[in-house]
Amino acid sequence: MGILEKIKEIEAEMARTQKNKATEYHLGQLKAKLAKLRTTLQEPAKGGEKGEGFDVQKFGDGRVALIGFPSVGKSTLLTQLTGTSSEAAAYEFTTLTCIPGVIHYNDAKIQLLDLPGIIEGAAQGKGRGRQVIAVCKSADLLLMVLDASKPHAHRQILTQELESVGIRLNRPPPAISFKKKKTGGVSFNSMGPLTKMDEKLCFRILHEYKIHNADVLFKEDCTADDLIDVIEGNRRYIKCLYVYNKIDVCSIEEVDAIARLPNSIPISCSQQLNLDGLLCRLWDMMALVRVYTKRVGQRPDFADPVVLSQDRGGTTVEDLCKQIHKSLVAEYSYSLVWGTSSKHYPQRCGMAHTLEDEDVVQIIKKKVSTAEEGRGRFKSTASGPARIADREKKAALKT
Numbered sequence: 001m002g003i004l005e006k007i008k009e010i011e012a013e014m015a016r017t018q019k020n021k022a023t024e025y026h027l028g029q030l031k032a033k034l035a036k037l038r039t040t041l042q043e044p045a046k047g048g049e050k051g052e053g054f055d056v057q058k059f060g061d062g063r064v065a066l067i068g069f070p071s072v073g074k075s076t077l078l079t080q081l082t083g084t085s086s087e088a089a090a091y092e093f094t095t096l097t098c099i100p101g102v103i104h105y106n107d108a109k110i111q112l113l114d115l116p117g118i119i120e121g122a123a124q125g126k127g128r129g130r131q132v133i134a135v136c137k138s139a140d141l142l143l144m145v146l147d148a149s150k151p152h153a154h155r156q157i158l159t160q161e162l163e164s165v166g167i168r169l170n171r172p173p174p175a176i177s178f179k180k181k182k183t184g185g186v187s188f189n190s191m192g193p194l195t196k197m198d199e200k201l202c203f204r205i206l207h208e209y210k211i212h213n214a215d216v217l218f219k220e221d222c223t224a225d226d227l228i229d230v231i232e233g234n235r236r237y238i239k240c241l242y243v244y245n246k247i248d249v250c251s252i253e254e255v256d257a258i259a260r261l262p263n264s265i266p267i268s269c270s271q272q273l274n275l276d277g278l279l280c281r282l283w284d285m286m287a288l289v290r291v292y293t294k295r296v297g298q299r300p301d302f303a304d305p306v307v308l309s310q311d312r313g314g315t316t317v318e319d320l321c322k323q324i325h326k327s328l329v330a331e332y333s334y335s336l337v338w339g340t341s342s343k344h345y346p347q348r349c350g351m352a353h354t355l356e357d358e359d360v361v362q363i364i365k366k367k368v369s370t371a372e373e374g375r376g377r378f379k380s381t382a383s384g385p386a387r388i389a390d391r392e393k394k395a396a397l398k399t
């Protein structure tokens, strides 16, 4: 029996099994079986599965992918938001590969990827589903483009397709700590009451994975699916903005209802309605942090920020140093920070300091000889809070 048939069989068995206390353990085991099969299905087949034109190099400060059913207006949107034009037409599957463009917004460069339409069954390889999903996994944000005039079930179908390949939208990883061990059996603990999990169910699921030694700690009231996600360990947690296109053919009431849905935005590409609103939401969801660097005695370079991101490498001063140059971390002495993340103007910060959007940073490198002098001077003076403030004031005047 092929993997697809096995999956179908388990899904059928789950569908006909009544959900109650007695079947709970059996269902948990079936879920684990299903997750294992789906993981096998995702492993790249021999002979190279990768489609031509799908391996687009990462560019800019973040990557956003357009995903949706055929002819919802993905290519029209790419053409509107970037300088690149991607062919758009009234027939389905106009786009056949991955077409990259660049959004220039708030002095940042964001890569936008147009993709072929996907349909139900994409996760199992229908159409170009597999390649499209592989690109989605590499994105920092997904724009799920939906036709506002079509059934709302489409959003559910696509979410289901993404779920089945391990993509989790708009939620954090489950609060479960899971560590495999060599010996000692399984220890199961929780930090609060559990309503969807107990020791026996946990053991059944671990048994399915042939795991006999592990520490499992539930920090929240998580489910069997959550535990399976943590054991599988290959899940991708991605932010998703639901973009309802073609509102030009909808009533005001329909548009109003869409605008109230969480993480959703109504637009019209052909009438250019609310595209600014879309960019604004996209920017907020990406949570990029622009940092302006400043040299001693010069004004900050406000035209060319270094862009940091929590999803990509982090937003501390150390992450900033790494992004500027590899050697900077070793040469770093301290930095002066002006902006919303600093308590004083400027604040003297160490490498662990977390930066915020539009902060100005001046990095002071170690200088062997002057560092020695400096140390001597600080030693000789008392360093109460008043002294520190005074020193900062002086530094501000000098810088």
Ligand SMILES: Nc1nc2c(ncn2[C@@H]2O[C@H](COP(=O)(O)OP(=O)(O)OP(=O)(O)O)[C@@H](O)[C@H]2O)c(=O)[nH]1
Pocket: 068, 069, 070, 071, 072, 073, 074, 075, 076, 077, 087, 088, 089, 090, 091, 092, 093, 094, 095, 096, 115, 116, 117, 118, 245, 246, 247, 248, 249, 267, 268, 269, 270, 271
């Ligand atoms: N009414 C209306 N039509 C639109 C809008 N945006 C795009 N279209 C039309 O929808 C059709 C499909 O647009 P595409 O951009 O090719 O859609 P796609 O999602 O890229 O399609 P595939 O590449 O085939 O998956 C075209 O005929 C567009 O002119 C819109 O805002 N309103």
Ligand SMILES: [K+]
Pocket: 070, 071, 072, 088, 089, 090, 091, 092, 093, 094, 095
């Ligand atoms: K089309």
Ligand SMILES: [Mg+2]
Pocket: 074, 075, 076, 087, 088, 094, 095, 114, 115, 116, 117
């Ligand atoms: Mg297209």
